Amino acid sequence: MKLHFKFKFLIKNILKGLLWMAILAVLYLLAKEFIVDENKEFWLKRFYSQPLIIYGVYVGSEVFFGLFPPEFFMIWAYYKGDLWHYVLNLGFFAGVSYGAGYIAFLVGRYLQRVVLFRYLGRKFFSKYWPLFRKYGAFLIVASALTPLPWSAISMLVGTTDYPMKRYLNFALFRILRYVIYGYIIYQSHQFG
Template identity: 80%
Template sequence: MKLKVKFKFLFKNILKGLLWMAILAVLYLLAKEYIVSDNQEVWLERFYSRPLLIYGIYIGSEVFFGLFPPEIFMLWAYFKGDTWHYVFNLLFFAGISYGAGYLAFLVGRYLRRVVMFRFLGRKFFSRYWPLFRKYGSFLILTAALTPLPWSLISMLVGTTEFPMKRYLNFALFRILRFGIYGYIIFQSHQFA
């Protein structure tokens, strides 16, 4: 397959990610202006007094196929403390996401040996199998950088004969995503 087609797929999903991020930003600004500004102390207390709950929700979300976009947690982290606290939170979030992808990959490795999964897996991964067949390892890169479901793609890759070391190398782009998106969120608050 031509590299041009693969990059078109990647950029299309990056644009979707940026659109999703813009929608989140607008929703965030509207909530901040019309909901939080009236009862700021109540909202701040509700979300910032229980960081372990927020971290637990994030970990659960990443392990269970990204129920919540990581950008929501990045926004939370921005207001949690100073710049270094924000950076450490981003590193934590990136590490958890990378680890959740690896865990999903290992689960996929296990499931490929389960006979019942061979039949159910076709239905479970029906949307992403054709993409993996078409793009191969480029799908890992795209899922790492864009809103494609990271853990689900990692599990799908685990059900194949894809080499683990190669997967882990491509999965490092997940950390890059957190760096880029975190930087965008940080810079957008510098101008607001």
């Protein structure tokens, strides 16, 4: 397959990611306007006074296939403190996400040897097997940068005997996602 089609796949998914972020932004603004601003004391007490619960929910979400979009946690981090707290939180979030992908990759490596998983894995990953065969590393990069399921694709890649060092290098794009999205969220709140 020509490189052109692989880049087209990557760009298409990045645009989907930006659209997803725009939808989240609109939902966030609506919720902030009509729900949070109406009862600030309740929300501040509920979410900002117990950061360990938020961190726990985030770690669980990243380990279990991204149940919640990380952008919600970035917004929470923005309101939690000053710029340095925000940057430290983004670093924590990015590290956890990168680590969760690596753990999923290792789980995929282990499960590839389990006969039952070979059967179940074909069913579970049926949507992503053809994409991985067709796009390879571009699927890793696309899932790192966009709302594609990062942990699930990392696990899939682990089941394919993909070289670990190459996976870890391409997985670094996950950190880039946090830098870009974190910057966008920070800048959008500066004028809001």
